[in-house]
Amino acid sequence: MKNRLRVLRAELDSSQAELAERLGVFAPDVNAIETGKYDPSLPLGFTIARTFNRHIEEIDGHRPVPEHRLG
Amino acid sequence: MSEKQPNPDPAEAPIEPLYTHPASPFLRTESTAPKHVDMPVLPSVTSTWVTYRTQIEFGLAMLAYLMILVGSVTVLQSNPNAPWRYVVAVLPVVPAALVLSIFVRALTHLNEMQKRIQVQAFGFSLGATALLTFGYGFLEGVGLPHLSWTFVLPLMAILWGVGTAIFTLRYR
Numbered sequence: 001m002k003n004r005l006r007v008l009r010a011e012l013d014s015s016q017a018e019l020a021e022r023l024g025v026f027a028p029d030v031n032a033i034e035t036g037k038y039d040p041s042l043p044l045g046f047t048i049a050r051t052f053n054r055h056i057e058e059i060d061g062h063r064p065v066p067e068h069r070l071g
Numbered sequence: 072m073s074e075k076q077p078n079p080d081p082a083e084a085p086i087e088p089l090y091t092h093p094a095s096p097f098l099r100t101e102s103t104a105p106k107h108v109d110m111p112v113l114p115s116v117t118s119t120w121v122t123y124r125t126q127i128e129f130g131l132a133m134l135a136y137l138m139i140l141v142g143s144v145t146v147l148q149s150n151p152n153a154p155w156r157y158v159v160a161v162l163p164v165v166p167a168a169l170v171l172s173i174f175v176r177a178l179t180h181l182n183e184m185q186k187r188i189q190v191q192a193f194g195f196s197l198g199a200t201a202l203l204t205f206g207y208g209f210l211e212g213v214g215l216p217h218l219s220w221t222f223v224l225p226l227m228a229i230l231w232g233v234g235t236a237i238f239t240l241r242y243r
Contacts, residue, residue: 025182026184028239028242029182029184029242031242032184032242037241037242038187038242040183041183044183
């Protein structure tokens with residue numbers, strides 16, 4: 001599944017390892033999610049959304065991001 | 072009619088009972104205790120048992136398996152015709168079952184990504200073992216030597232390890 005995780009992570013200037021630690025997974029897992037090789041479960045998806053303080057639709061690359069959320 | 076004069080004599084002054092006693096709770100006192108004490112920052116130590124519990128248990132169970140296996144084989148060699156030989160021969164399965172239960176419990180502690188890798192590795196191991204044993208069965212029919220059934224479990228374990236490596240690399 002295509003997603004914006006890598007873009008969002010770059011905005012925070014965070015490494016895969018740092019994000020992985022916050023999500024409670026391993027760095028290769030973050031890489032697999034970013035490259036679309038692995039689709040995270042719903043709980044992990046919501047954890048990612050909470051970590052970035054965004055809606056889950058904004059993590060997933062399919063829905064257009066609302067203008068007021070792009071800020 | 073005389074004007075009342077304030078009495079200059081302190082002995083005649085009214086006594087304020089609250090402040091007369093040295094142990095009065097209304098007396099302000101300073102505590103001699105230090106206002107702030109720096110507590111030592113203790114290093115967080117994760118116990119080896121917590122980190123490597125599965126590995127330790129797995130190693131001990133494998134050790135038990137090897138000991139019982141060697142003991143069982145030794146006893147059977149010196150008592151090849153004893154009526155209880157079947158029970159002794161099957162004894163090594165008990166620690167092997169212990170290994171299995173430790174393994175299954177460890178599976179529940181994996182994260183979702185590792186679980187997916189394990190499912191794929193098991194599928195690979197199951198299918199490859201089935202194909203190899205099935206194929207070798209046909210080869211035995213045309214004259215290759217008969218192999219013991221005990222080769223199936225090690226073969227499955229090796230293929231499981233190979234599968235774990237393959238599917239871990241695939242997600243890199």
